[in-house]
Amino acid sequence: MKEEIVIAGFGGQGVLSMGKILAYAGLMDGKEVTWMPSYGPEQRGGTANVTVIVSDNAISSPVLDTFDTAVVLNQQSLDKFESKVKPGGTLIYDPSGIHRLPSRTDIRVIPVDAITASIELKNSKTYNMVLLGALLKCRPIVGIDAVIRGLRKTLPERHHHLIPLNEEALRKGMSLVD
Amino acid sequence: MEAEEVRLMKGNEAIAHAAIRYGVDGYFGYPITPQSEVLETLAELKPWETTGMVVLQAESEVAAINMVYGGAATGKAVMTSSSSPGVSLKQEGISYIAASELPALIVNVMRGGPGLGTIQPSQADYFQAVKGGGHGDYHLIVLAPATVQEMTDFVALGFDLAFKYRNPAMILADGVVGQMMEKVVLPPQRPRRTEEELRAQCPWAACGKGDRKNRNVITSLELDSARMEENNHRFQATYKLIEQNEVRYQTYYADDADYLIVAFGSVARICLKAIEEAREAGIKVGMLRPITLWPFPKTQIAELAKSVRGILTVELNAGQMVEDVRLAAPTTPVYHFGRMGGIVPNPGEVLQALKEHFPELA
Numbered sequence: 439m440k441e442e443i444v445i446a447g448f449g450g451q452g453v454l455s456m457g458k459i460l461a462y463a464g465l466m467d468g469k470e471v472t473w474m475p476s477y478g479p480e481q482r483g484g485t486a487n488v489t490v491i492v493s494d495n496a497i498s499s500p501v502l503d504t505f506d507t508a509v510v511l512n513q514q515s516l517d518k519f520e521s522k523v524k525p526g527g528t529l530i531y532d533p534s535g536i537h538r539l540p541s542r543t544d545i546r547v548i549p550v551d552a553i554t555a556s557i558e559l560k561n562s563k564t565y566n567m568v569l570l571g572a573l574l575k576c577r578p579i580v581g582i583d584a585v586i587r588g589l590r591k592t593l594p595e596r597h598h599h600l601i602p603l604n605e606e607a608l609r610k611g612m613s614l615v616d
Numbered sequence: 617m618e619a620e621e622v623r624l625m626k627g628n629e630a631i632a633h634a635a636i637r638y639g640v641d642g643y644f645g646y647p648i649t650p651q652s653e654v655l656e657t658l659a660e661l662k663p664w665e666t667t668g669m670v671v672l673q674a675e676s677e678v679a680a681i682n683m684v685y686g687g688a689a690t691g692k693a694v695m696t697s698s699s700s701p702g703v704s705l706k707q708e709g710i711s712y713i714a715a716s717e718l719p720a721l722i723v724n725v726m727r728g729g730p731g732l733g734t735i736q737p738s739q740a741d742y743f744q745a746v747k748g749g750g751h752g753d754y755h756l757i758v759l760a761p762a763t764v765q766e767m768t769d770f771v772a773l774g775f776d777l778a779f780k781y782r783n784p785a786m787i788l789a790d791g792v793v794g795q796m797m798e799k800v801v802l803p804p805q806r807p808r809r810t811e812e813e814l815r816a817q818c819p820w821a822a823c824g825k826g827d828r829k830n831r832n833v834i835t836s837l838e839l840d841s842a843r844m845e846e847n848n849h850r851f852q853a854t855y856k857l858i859e860q861n862e863v864r865y866q867t868y869y870a871d872d873a874d875y876l877i878v879a880f881g882s883v884a885r886i887c888l889k890a891i892e893e894a895r896e897a898g899i900k901v902g903m904l905r906p907i908t909l910w911p912f913p914k915t916q917i918a919e920l921a922k923s924v925r926g927i928l929t930v931e932l933n934a935g936q937m938v939e940d941v942r943l944a945a946p947t948t949p950v951y952h953f954g955r956m957g958g959i960v961p962n963p964g965e966v967l968q969a970l971k972e973h974f975p976e977l978a
Binding site: 458461462465470471472473474475477497498499500501502503504 | 622624649650735791792795796797798799882885886888889890892960961962963964965
């Protein structure tokens with residue numbers, strides 16, 4: 439098993455932390471993982487992206503030109519990464535703010551309205567966890583239990599009361615994908 | 617011994633953890649992207665409360681390297697870290713440390729230059745690191761990590777070599793390996809050396825006369841030219857010994873290779889993926905990854921050059937290490953592919969460059 443993923447969007451949408459949670463979940467499942475962020479000014483409002491690789495075997499390059507799965511959260515990222523999904527791969531996108539829809543027919547294209555879902559969960563910060571749930575439904579790279587174990591390990595104790603809400607968001611995201 | 621836990625962290629964070637675990641006495645730095653997490657992580661871990669390690673944010677890079685100079689003169693295990701523009705500022709101090717035959721560790725997490733440049737990854741400080749950088753005839757021992765585990769391990773290796781040869785060592789990393797996270801196993805915690813251990817290990821240290829007959833004096837100044845030439849001969853003898861003993865490198869698919877890539881640091885990993893793709897297409901490419909950039913694995917490259925049709929170096933610069941590869945393999949066609957200004961090539965571009973330089977592969 440080897441999954442090469444890019445997650446891209448605006449800085450502040452939780453792109454880097456969604457990648458980090460996925461990487462930690464991979465670690466919990468005993469996989470090899472790399473997490474390579476675009477770093478610097480992107481964190482403060484520009485476009486941000488992160489490449490995450492989860493694999494059973496040693497990982498060579500943390501930098502990639504094509505991906506098995508892309509999760510894109512704005513138009514710029516969709517424009518940039520749609521062509522970089524491998525044939526047969528998966529493109530997950532948030533349709534809000536998207537005016538030029540993806541056009542590839544050789545990949546699986548899945549819209550996930552995570553904004554509405556996070557509003558229903560009454561916490562906009564659950565946005566990226568909804569998307570992570572959707573991603574893990576499409577691509578069962580790691581189990582939800584591994585994500586929860588990763589959160590428990592990496593979140594400071596004072597935030598542990600938020601773990602059930604995050605789990606709810608993950609499950610909601612999963613339910614948005616057929 | 618209890619098995620160490622596998623952790624996920626950035627290369628920069630790993631350097632900070634590794635420094636504490638090695639029993640480093642002092643870190644002196646000044647923040648700059650993309651290596652600020654070294655100082656940040658040390659501040660979070662507060663080693664002054666556990667091992668007694670000093671962590672100090674200096675007023676500038678120049679101050680930091682001179683604190684390292686002072687600390688090293690007393691036999692302490694001391695280090696600094698910065699990124700390209702900051703490392704340029706440190707060069708005077710590094711030359712003084714080398715001339716005073718002192719052990720120290722300097723970390724450069726390179727970013728795109730010249731000038732203030734960009735914060736994205738680069739390898740354009742290769743010349744600066746391996747050819748001196750500051751004034752005078754001197755060499756640093758230069759280690760090039762490709763993984764977060766090597767970022768960790770090279771802290772100990774760098775200090776061990778620095779103390780063994782009384783010569784400063786440098787970890788020459790880049791923004792990729794500094795910023796990326798992957799799995800790492802930290803070494804066990806070593807206690808910092810006691811004063812007695814330090815005196816026994818470093819009889820040259822200026823740490824008080826004690827029961828010694830004379831004071832130890834550390835200086836790089838020698839106004840008597842004959843003596844200064846003698847000093848230089850002594851430095852050169854040390855460099856020769858290091859070149860004989862400390863060359864480190866790793867080869868990949870090199871045994872049956874028709875073409876050889878030479879790349880260091882994170883770029884070697886990108887090349888490895890390109891090589892895997894080339895091999896699937898039936899192209900026999902191999903790689904040599906220098907782990908020590910100085911001393912450079914020139915004998916090993918010369919040996920491999922005999923059995924390949926050509927060599928491609930891939931670097932995040934305009935062509936620096938390629939000169940050393942050409943010196944090692946003067947009769948083999950040697951080409952360079954590089955990106956600059958913080959752009960990191962992907963595996964597809966590396967494969968493309970290989971085909972451009974060796975048209976029979978296209």
